[in-house]
Amino acid sequence: MKKRKIVGICSSVGNKAKATNNTYPIIFINRIFIEISHSYNLIPIILSPTVDISEIEQMANMIDFLILTGGEDIHPQFYNEVINYDYYEYNACNPTLERDYFEIQLYSISKSLGKSILGICRGMQIINISEGGTLCQNIDTYLEHSIRKDGWIPYHSIKIKKNTILHQLLDIEEYTVSSTHHQCIKKLGMNIVASAYSADGIVEAIELCSDKQKIIGFQGHIENILTNYTEYNKIIKYILS
Numbered sequence: 009m010k011k012r013k014i015v016g017i018c019s020s021v022g023n024k025a026k027a028t029n030n031t032y033p034i035i036f037i038n039r040i041f042i043e044i045s046h047s048y049n050l051i052p053i054i055l056s057p058t059v060d061i062s063e064i065e066q067m068a069n070m071i072d073f074l075i076l077t078g079g080e081d082i083h084p085q086f087y088n089e090v091i092n093y094d095y096y097e098y099n100a101c102n103p104t105l106e107r108d109y110f111e112i113q114l115y116s117i118s119k120s121l122g123k124s125i126l127g128i129c130r131g132m133q134i135i136n137i138s139e140g141g142t143l144c145q146n147i148d149t150y151l152e153h154s155i156r157k158d159g160w161i162p163y164h165s166i167k168i169k170k171n172t173i174l175h176q177l178l179d180i181e182e183y184t185v186s187s188t189h190h191q192c193i194k195k196l197g198m199n200i201v202a203s204a205y206s207a208d209g210i211v212e213a214i215e216l217c218s219d220k221q222k223i224i225g226f227q228g229h230i231e232n233i234l235t236n237y238t239e240y241n242k243i244i245k246y247i248l249s
């Protein structure tokens with residue numbers, strides 16, 4: 009039997025389990041990543057944050073593909089800034105230093121091993137910070153990028169830059185994405201190419217691809233809109249195959 013490849017999916021850290029009403033710490037992912045993995049005949053593995061470097065190395069060796077998922081704000085200490093907004097409002101129940109450290113290490117090791125990497129939202133920000141870039145800690149532009157308090161998710165259009173892998177894959181100049189973030193890339197990391205922007209100048213996609221490696225980041229949630237915005241399947245296919 010042909011050995012199935014493994015996709016490692018990073019998880020969020022929380023402290024509430026709705027089903028049981030307990031307050032134990034939990035880790036969780038959006039189930040869509042499991043479904044996407046299965047649709048490519050991959051075995052999904054949920055990666056829990058750890059600060060044990062040997063564990064991180066073993067995880068990176070075990071997987072074929074890495075998905076850095078969305079979630080909490082990355083602490084600005086990882087890009088040499090102090091907090092300049094209400095960090096605790098956005099990360100009320102989740103001190104995320106452990107996850108931040110874990111994902112930055114995991115990204116670097118996975119990259120050095122030549123794994124294909126997809127970063128979504130926070131995941132794209134992890135890629136940028138790991139490559140020496142920085143974030144704008146709180147977006148203040150005319151477009152709506154954050155999820156509203158009642159759960160309503162804004163959509164906006166993005167412009168795709170020519171001469172990028174993203175443009176090669178999608179072969180379109182403009183598309184739409186759903187958006188649930190309040191931070192964004194300020195300074196691009198070394199060698200990172202910004203491949204899409206929103207009308208207010210926010211970096212919406214990045215890439216760091218070569219003949220040997222595929223690394224793509226998306227600020228919007230392409231994973232959640234694959235049925236209606238089918239072109240995004242091409243990105244998933246590019247990374248996971």
Ligand SMILES: N[C@@H](CCC(=O)NCCCC(=O)O)C(=O)O
Nearest residue numbers: 078079080081129130189190191
């Ligand atoms: N905290 C960062 C990143 C936002 C982010 O990843 N949002 C998605 C969270 C939930 C999900 O994965 O669907 C920011 O606000 O910029």
